[in-house]
Amino acid sequence: MSAGLWLHALRVVRGRQAAGRATRPLRRRRFPSGPKGPFRPLAENEPLWRSAAFASLGATLPAGSRLASFHASYGEDALERARDGADAAETVRAWVAAHPPADDDAWHPYVASTRAANWIAAATLDPQVAPVADEALRRSLARVAANVENDVLGNHVIRNAKALVLGGIAFGDGELERRGRALLARELPEQVLGDGGHYERSPAYQRLVLRDLLELRPYADVEDAVARMTAFAAALTRPDGAPALFNDGGLDVAPRLDLPRAPDGLTVLEETGYVVLRRGGLWLAFDCGPPSPGFLPAHAHADGLSFQLWLDGRPVAIDPGMPSYDAGAERDFLRGSAAHSTVAVGAGQFEPWGAFRSGPLPEVRLLEAGERLLVGRVHDRRGVEHVRRIRTAANGVEIEDEVSGAGGLPVVSTLVLADGAAPAIDAAGDVAEEPRTISERFSERLPARALVQRGGLRWSIVGA
Numbered sequence: 001m002s003a004g005l006w007l008h009a010l011r012v013v014r015g016r017q018a019a020g021r022a023t024r025p026l027r028r029r030r031f032p033s034g035p036k037g038p039f040r041p042l043a044e045n046e047p048l049w050r051s052a053a054f055a056s057l058g059a060t061l062p063a064g065s066r067l068a069s070f071h072a073s074y075g076e077d078a079l080e081r082a083r084d085g086a087d088a089a090e091t092v093r094a095w096v097a098a099h100p101p102a103d104d105d106a107w108h109p110y111v112a113s114t115r116a117a118n119w120i121a122a123a124t125l126d127p128q129v130a131p132v133a134d135e136a137l138r139r140s141l142a143r144v145a146a147n148v149e150n151d152v153l154g155n156h157v158i159r160n161a162k163a164l165v166l167g168g169i170a171f172g173d174g175e176l177e178r179r180g181r182a183l184l185a186r187e188l189p190e191q192v193l194g195d196g197g198h199y200e201r202s203p204a205y206q207r208l209v210l211r212d213l214l215e216l217r218p219y220a221d222v223e224d225a226v227a228r229m230t231a232f233a234a235a236l237t238r239p240d241g242a243p244a245l246f247n248d249g250g251l252d253v254a255p256r257l258d259l260p261r262a263p264d265g266l267t268v269l270e271e272t273g274y275v276v277l278r279r280g281g282l283w284l285a286f287d288c289g290p291p292s293p294g295f296l297p298a299h300a301h302a303d304g305l306s307f308q309l310w311l312d313g314r315p316v317a318i319d320p321g322m323p324s325y326d327a328g329a330e331r332d333f334l335r336g337s338a339a340h341s342t343v344a345v346g347a348g349q350f351e352p353w354g355a356f357r358s359g360p361l362p363e364v365r366l367l368e369a370g371e372r373l374l375v376g377r378v379h380d381r382r383g384v385e386h387v388r389r390i391r392t393a394a395n396g397v398e399i400e401d402e403v404s405g406a407g408g409l410p411v412v413s414t415l416v417l418a419d420g421a422a423p424a425i426d427a428a429g430d431v432a433e434e435p436r437t438i439s440e441r442f443s444e445r446l447p448a449r450a451l452v453q454r455g456g457l458r459w460s461i462v463g464a
Contacts, residue, residue: 008360012294013295014295016150016153017150017151017152017295020151020152024147028109028147029103031143032142032143032145033138033139034135034137034139034140034142035141035142035167035168035172037171037172037173038171039123039134041123041170042120042166042170042219046124046125049121052256053211053214053257054079054083054121054255056076057252057253057254059071059441059442060442060443062323062324062442065326067324067325067326067442070105070108070110073095073099073106074111074118075095075116075117075118076114076118078092078095078129079122081126082121087128088125088126088128089129092133095136096135099136101143107143109143109149109156110156112140112143112144113156113162113163114163115140116140117215119133119137119140120166140163141163141167144160144164145164148179153187153295154191154199154296154298155200155205155208155212157183158184158187158209161187161216162212162213162215162216166219177219184220188222192228192229193271193272194271195228196229196233197271197272197274198229199296200293200296201246201273201291201299201300202246202247203236203244203245203247203254204243204248204250204253204254205253205299206243207253208249210257213229214226214257230259230260231260233257234260235267235269236276237259238283238285238308238310244274245319245440246274246287246308246319247303248298248325249322250321250441250444252441263278265278266371268366270366270369273290275288275366275369277374279394281312281313281394282392282395282396283310284309284397286305286307287304287305287306288305288364288365288366290361290363291303291304291349291350294360294361297356297358299356300335301340302337302350302352303337303342304337305342305343305386306319306341306342307342307390307399309461311395311423311463314421315421316417316421317415317417317461318416318417318438318448319416320334320339320340320416320437320438321438321440322334322335322439323437323439323441324442324443325355331355332352334439335352336348336352338412338414339414339416341415343386343388343403343411343413343414344413344414345382345384345386345409345410349361349362349378350362350380359381360380360381362378362379362380362381373389374390375388375390384403384404384405385403385405386402387401387403388402389401393462395462396424396460396463397459397461399458399460399461401457401458402457411457412454413429413456413459414453415452415453416448416449416450417449417450418438423461423462423463424460424463425451425460426459427456427458428453428459429453429455429456429457430455431456433451434450435447435449436449
């Protein structure tokens with residue numbers, strides 16, 4: 001990795017992140033005993049925990065991956081069995097026997113946060129779980145309290161806060177509850193944007209954070225954030241009910257939430273950076289905002305000014321998704337500009353590296369928004385500027401791009417199409433068809449295709 005990328009990472013890191021990373025090796029050796037009070041079920045959340053929001057999403061994770069290791073200790077299996085009236089206690093007993101406290105993935109603070117909340121839910125639905133989970137649950141909560149993920153920030157800290165608040169109330173531990181509430185007070189004003197988006201700019205993770213807040217709603221002052229996030233999640237809903245999958249996150253990340261019907265017409269979510277148009281048989285989502293906070297590009301893709309298009313209830317132009325969080329050529333490509341329905345100049349809008357890092361992020365802005373015309377601009381650190389105009393009609397769209405400052409760099413416009421999509425497509429330059437994949441779930445690689453235009457910057461897409 002180049003020295004320049006490391007220097008950039010050092011420039012944008014938050015002081016809280018740097019301090020958290022410096023102290024992490026010491027903090028993660030700690031395994032305190034946890035709260036002492038008796039467990040009480042959190043009956044206020046029983047309807048939520050029995051709802052579709054906590055139904056299994058059927059994730060199939062890459063065998064041997066770290067993500068699979070994390071999920072194996074999330075406690076979702078115990079909650080699922082408790083929801084179904086099966087023997088959840090035995091599932092917990094087996095996990096406890098196999099995972100004594102150790103500085104490993106099973107006791108990672110995000111994993112411990114998730115497991116603690118799921119076991120509290122399982123013990124609320126099935127009283128036989130509580131005595132079996134007791135010691136490990138208390139130690140999981142203490143582990144989180146000693147290892148709040150300030151080194152990461154983002155949705156991880158919201159998950160830490162949720163565990164501390166729910167755990168503090170379940171065990172009558174005022175200090176745990178206070179710490180969780182303090183984290184929410186610190187993080188929510190920044191993480192939940194004015195339009196209800198989440199600052200990591202992933203619609204899938206936005207729904208996951210919203211579900212965390214729904215669990216907290218009976219016990220913490222999160223109603224305003226919940227209301228804004230609910231409206232945002234509804235706005236970013238595709239015709240099939242799933243979220244528009246910009247950036248990382250798939251259908252096995254985003255929970256099934258009970259959302260209101262999104263309004264027809266134009267919805268502008270300018271602070272987060274999305275515009276959605278619903279009109280007749282046309283559904284269009286336009287990515288016209290920052291990829292992520294500069295200090296937290298973990299889930300960012302270089303897809304500024306990309307779009308997703310459905311016509312008459314069927315997908316036409318799609319996001320390629322992400323099948324893996326493991327570092328490597330596949331993840332680098334799928335985070336890059338050339339993988340998306342946008343314009344890549346040279347290597348693209350920014351350089352992804354490692355599993356969750358990136359080079360300097362570009363400025364992406366919405367310039368104009370109307371039901372007939374959308375205009376956005378990307379300006380990157382090289383001085384390259386890309387302006388995209390999307391004109392909409394009753395049964396299609398026309399895309400015109402203008403690029404300046406490219407010098408001698410190649411300029412390539414890509415249109416990623418859903419498998420089976422057969423609209424009438426016209427282009428300004430020579431077009432080649434390339435095989436691609438779509439990955440709306442982890443480990444999924446379904447066939448798709450991309451039209452790649454070199455020497456022209458215009459697309460016309462008209463439905464049948």
